[in-house]
Amino acid sequence: MGIYATGRPRQPIAIEELERQAREVLPREAYDYLAGGAGSEDTMWANRAAFQRWRLVPRFLRNVAQRDLSVEVLGQRLSTPFLLAPIGVQSILHKEAELAVARAAASLGVGMVLSTLSSFPLEQVAEAMGNVPHWFQLYWPGHPELAASFLHRAERAGFGAIVVTLDTYFLSWRERDLQNAYLPFLQAQGLANYFTDPVFRAALAAPPEKDPVAAVTLFSRVYSNPGLTWADLAFLRQHTRLPILLKGILDPDDARRAVDAGVAGIIVSNHGGRQLDGAIAALDALPAVVEAVAGQTTVLFDSGIRRAADLLKAVALGARAVLLGRPYCYGLAVNGEAGVREFLQNFLADLDLTLGLAGRASFAEVNRDCLVPGP
Ligand SMILES: Cc1cc2nc3c(=O)[nH]c(=O)nc-3n(C[C@H](O)[C@H](O)[C@H](O)COP(=O)(O)O)c2cc1C
Numbered sequence: 209m210g211i212y213a214t215g216r217p218r219q220p221i222a223i224e225e226l227e228r229q230a231r232e233v234l235p236r237e238a239y240d241y242l243a244g245g246a247g248s249e250d251t252m253w254a255n256r257a258a259f260q261r262w263r264l265v266p267r268f269l270r271n272v273a274q275r276d277l278s279v280e281v282l283g284q285r286l287s288t289p290f291l292l293a294p295i296g297v298q299s300i301l302h303k304e305a306e307l308a309v310a311r312a313a314a315s316l317g318v319g320m321v322l323s324t325l326s327s328f329p330l331e332q333v334a335e336a337m338g339n340v341p342h343w344f345q346l347y348w349p350g351h352p353e354l355a356a357s358f359l360h361r362a363e364r365a366g367f368g369a370i371v372v373t374l375d376t377y378f379l380s381w382r383e384r385d386l387q388n389a390y391l392p393f394l395q396a397q398g399l400a401n402y403f404t405d406p407v408f409r410a411a412l413a414a415p416p417e418k419d420p421v422a423a424v425t426l427f428s429r430v431y432s433n434p435g436l437t438w439a440d441l442a443f444l445r446q447h448t449r450l451p452i453l454l455k456g457i458l459d460p461d462d463a464r465r466a467v468d469a470g471v472a473g474i475i476v477s478n479h480g481g482r483q484l485d486g487a488i489a490a491l492d493a494l495p496a497v498v499e500a501v502a503g504q505t506t507v508l509f510d511s512g513i514r515r516a517a518d519l520l521k522a523v524a525l526g527a528r529a530v531l532l533g534r535p536y537c538y539g540l541a542v543n544g545e546a547g548v549r550e551f552l553q554n555f556l557a558d559l560d561l562t563l564g565l566a567g568r569a570s571f572a573e574v575n576r577d578c579l580v581p582g583p
Contacts, residue, residue: 211557218543218550219542219543219547219550226539226542227535227538229541230537231243233541234300234301235300237388237390238300238301238541240385240388241300241390241392243534245480245481245482245485246382247380247382247485249481250486251487252482253481254488254489254492255478255480255481255490256514257489258491258492259491259517261582262491262525262579262581263581264517264566264578265577265578265580266566266567267567267568270567272567272568272569275560275563275564275569275570276570277289277560277570278571281473281506281508281528282368282451282472286341288318288319288556288559289530289559290318290319290513290531291319291320291341291343291531292319292321292536293531293533294322294323294324294455295537296323296324296326297325297326297327297393297398298537298540299397300397301537301540301541302540304545305328306322306326306333307332307336308540308544308548309536310333312548312549312552313337313340313548314336314337314340316552318552319341319342319343320333321342322343322344322367323345323347323398324344324347324358326398326401327398329400330358330365331361331365342366342368343370344358344367344369345370345373345455346362346372346373346444347373347431348372348432348436348444349430349431349432350432350433351407351411351430352443354405354407354408354411354430356447357408358401359444361401361405362450363450367450368450369450369451369472370450370451370452370453372444372454372455373479374455374456375455375478375479376432377432377433377434377436380483382482394424394428396424399416399423402416402423402426402427403423408423408427441471451472453472453475454475455474455475455477456478456479456483457474457475457477457497458476458477458488459497460496460497460499461500463501463505464500464501467501471505472505473505473507473508474497474501474506475508475509475510476497476507476508477509477511477531478490478511479511480534489512490510490511490512497526498526507526508530509522509527509530509531510531511533513532514535515558516558516561516563519559520562520563520578524576532555535555536552538551539552
């Protein structure tokens, strides 16, 4: 009952209201970049609809007086069953960007995955995370020495894993951004990891501070390599000892290939409906992927999680943990570090109550028995 006696919240509790406030405070193009998706945005909506097709079935008289929100991922105990998803170029939402997010997350023991396209260099964000788990998301550059340099820097800075995002070798057809003629990277935002990288800098005639246009041109040339194949994963192996996870897997055959490639984990995700318009809802893809890997690799999940009940459903369908995406960014836009922190505190409180009300004391007890298909 205590949470009802803590006074009026500083920001909306309901995520839909928080999003509405973010829309009010952000420039139109920044809000559209954050909230929008690919093409018709049909996949973005499908992600949400998929959660409604599963219903939780609570159990009673099972002693849920103490709840444990921790889970084990990659041999490490995380104090929460979620990490923050990699979201690029947070400087368009708040000037303290990823540093504000890292401070808020670290203060609550919540792990974070940092995007390659961050507004502050990875070393600075790692420092803000301290001992709280932080992983580095790699947009695998088409320039092999640059890819190796990113991996070495992440390892040296203390990141605990590399998350290779597979689904963004082209930026998709995003109608809102095209209409706004907006792509923050072209304005040299979100490129801190490139601009501070020795390999990237060595490839330029003048440093990015002197000639940002040439630096942005080089970035757009080296950002990705659509020619990569499964065989190329060996390159990453050669350049890092960190566990590797593949983000964006939706097909059971791809999941089996990931197992064959020996990766530590996969993240079932459709990038929040921002890449392939019409793609399968991530939650709809999850059960078949979990079945295909048969426990041989860790399965994580993102795309569409807004409340604790969504998280419970994803774990019940076989995800070990999940990533939270847009919601924490709405907190960042509205109130900076304090906004992220308040969103996370609310999410954690919701999670603790929802787990207990489902009749489970820990996530080890959350499985298919918690769910039935909805109407
Ligand atoms: C504005 C924005 C930027 C993103 N940038 C990245 C990124 O840099 N790297 C990445 O792997 N995923 C990125 N994603 C995808 C997220 O990691 C995650 O998959 C997605 O937000 C999940 O969907 P949800 O926010 O609807 O829950 C981005 C998503 C958004 C909304």
